Amino acid sequence: MEANALHDLTAAYALDALDAEDTRAYEAHLARCERCRDELASLSEAATALAYATEAPQPPPELRARILQQAQRERGNVVPLRPRWLAPVAAAAAVAACVAIGLGIWAATLSNRLDQRQAELNQQERVAAILAAPGSRTIAFERGSLVVSKSGEAALVVHNLKKPPSGKTYEAWISSGGASPKPAGTFDGGDVVAFPLEGSVEPGASVLVTQERAGGVDAPTQKPILSVQS
Amino acid sequence: MSGADSPEVLNRFGPMREYRSMARSFAHLSDEAVVALVARSDQEALAELYDRFGRVAYGLALRVLRDERLAEDAVQEGFLAAWRNADRFMPERAKASTWVLTFVHRRAVDLVRREERRRAEPLSDTVEPTPSESAEEDAWLRFERERVQAALRQLPDQQREALELAYYGGFSQSELAERLGQPVGTIKSRMFTGLARLRELLSEPGHGETAWKPTPSTT
Numbered sequence: 001m002e003a004n005a006l007h008d009l010t011a012a013y014a015l016d017a018l019d020a021e022d023t024r025a026y027e028a029h030l031a032r033c034e035r036c037r038d039e040l041a042s043l044s045e046a047a048t049a050l051a052y053a054t055e056a057p058q059p060p061p062e063l064r065a066r067i068l069q070q071a072q073r074e075r076g077n078v079v080p081l082r083p084r085w086l087a088p089v090a091a092a093a094a095v096a097a098c099v100a101i102g103l104g105i106w107a108a109t110l111s112n113r114l115d116q117r118q119a120e121l122n123q124q125e126r127v128a129a130i131l132a133a134p135g136s137r138t139i140a141f142e143r144g145s146l147v148v149s150k151s152g153e154a155a156l157v158v159h160n161l162k163k164p165p166s167g168k169t170y171e172a173w174i175s176s177g178g179a180s181p182k183p184a185g186t187f188d189g190g191d192v193v194a195f196p197l198e199g200s201v202e203p204g205a206s207v208l209v210t211q212e213r214a215g216g217v218d219a220p221t222q223k224p225i226l227s228v229q230s
Numbered sequence: 231m232s233g234a235d236s237p238e239v240l241n242r243f244g245p246m247r248e249y250r251s252m253a254r255s256f257a258h259l260s261d262e263a264v265v266a267l268v269a270r271s272d273q274e275a276l277a278e279l280y281d282r283f284g285r286v287a288y289g290l291a292l293r294v295l296r297d298e299r300l301a302e303d304a305v306q307e308g309f310l311a312a313w314r315n316a317d318r319f320m321p322e323r324a325k326a327s328t329w330v331l332t333f334v335h336r337r338a339v340d341l342v343r344r345e346e347r348r349r350a351e352p353l354s355d356t357v358e359p360t361p362s363e364s365a366e367e368d369a370w371l372r373f374e375r376e377r378v379q380a381a382l383r384q385l386p387d388q389q390r391e392a393l394e395l396a397y398y399g400g401f402s403q404s405e406l407a408e409r410l411g412q413p414v415g416t417i418k419s420r421m422f423t424g425l426a427r428l429r430e431l432l433s434e435p436g437h438g439e440t441a442w443k444p445t446p447s448t449t
Contacts, residue, residue: 008418008422009418010422011418011421011422011424011425011426012396012402012403012418012421014425015393015396015397015421015425016332016335016336016339016396016397016400017396017397017401017402017403017406017421018402018403019402019404022402022403037323041323041324042429043422043425043426043429044324044328044332045324045325045328045429046425046426046428046429046432047393047397047425048327048328048331048332048335049378049381049428049432050378050382050393050394050397050398050428051286051287051289051290051331051335052286052371052374052375052377052378053375053378053379053382054289054290054292054293054375054398055289055293055375056285056286056288056289056290056371056375057285057288057289057292058285058288059284059285059287059288059301059302059305060298060302063284063288063302063305063306064277064280064281064284066306067276067280067305067306067309067310068273068276068277068280070306070310071273071276071309071310071313072273074310074313074314075271075313138320140318140320140323144318145318159317159318192317
């Protein structure tokens with residue numbers, strides 16, 4: 001479907017009035033089109049107002065208990081924790097705080113190995129600094145966010161990424177203009193992966209992630225599993 | 231605004247004895263802050279989110295599905311989707327209420343599209359109001375309902391019809407085009423113009439959010 005036709009789907013999408021195929025096409029478009037994201041934000045608010053125009057009888061009391069039980073079953077083992085380094089982040093923009101919450105969960109799953117832990121803690125501090133920096137921008141995509149500070153330092157947060165097969169790793173790339181992608185660090189999967197990218201992300205640059213052999217390579221050899229434009 | 235402080239609600243959720251004090255500590259938090267706590271796997275925060283929006287969500291799901299059991303399913307799955315996705319909530323993109331009700335609405339629409347038999351029924355709002363435990367919440371919901379209904383009444387009939395059939399009926403734009411005997415382009419433009427106008431009407435003074443808001447009970 002052409003881009004112009006996709007712009008026109010915003011109201012229908014806000015009303016959940018697209019079929020499955022149009023929904024997919026529109027969501028893919030949404031990831032690239034800031035104008036539509038802005039318009040959707042304001043039209044969704046109007047659409048949701050319609051929820052308040054109906055009579056609202058009390059739901060049965062069991063429903064509340066059922067939701068809470070099911071929620072606990074799904075994630076009962078996660079204990080909220082507040083590592084000390086999160087404190088400055090708490091004062092930052094709410095969006096940064098939301099990403100940092102993901103980091104808190106990630107921190108809980110860190111390995112006990114001290115050397116690795118130290119390296120990862122250093123990474124966390126860098127990520128926290130990027131999140132907390134005034135003027136940092138968050139670019140959300142379906143499975144996470146890219147946060148870019150004014151100076152071009154960037155952190156990538158990805159959710160629910162399967163561990164790579166043995167002998168493989170994930171590798172991030174920064175691609176600016178027509179230049180070939182530059183390696184920006186390797187990482188393993190996990191429920192929440194958050195790490196600082198090596199290298200600067202200029203406005204308009206893309207960040208890609210591919211699966212490569214362990215240790216990383218100099219140029220991507222596989223199709224990206226995700227791609228986000230800053 | 232939720233009646234979370236009323237003893238009936240608290241007793242129902244027996245195992246969590248601390249709930250009363252927890253509920254109090256949430257009272258001053260914005261909806262968005264509550265979602266941020268939900269993202270930390272804070273179950274009490276999820277309970278608070280439900281207490282704030284569960285009733286509107288259920289009313290909406292019932293309007294779309296016209297079946298109590300299915301409406302409960304839609305609400306449950308909608309809130310669990312919020313629980314799973316809370317760390318992706320972006321307060322600069324949406325109010326927490328919009329965000330959570332969108333999950334519930336999407337689920338209700340999915341379900342009603344599978345329930346073909348319901349689609350032929352008339353779309354009147356047949357739900358009977360039931361007495362609430364919290365007079366304060368009742369008053370606030372009634373206020374909101376009247377405010378949005380008044381705005382809807384000001385829309386041209388064709389725009390209102392398109393919005394209502396889409397949002398409450400769960401019809402897709404192509405189904406609407408067929409049902410109303412109009413090109414899809416016409417339906418799209420009715421939905422867009424109607425929604426944009428509704429947004430304007432709701433933000434006008436007199437329609438807009440007034441300073442009138444229920445204050446949490448302190449007893």
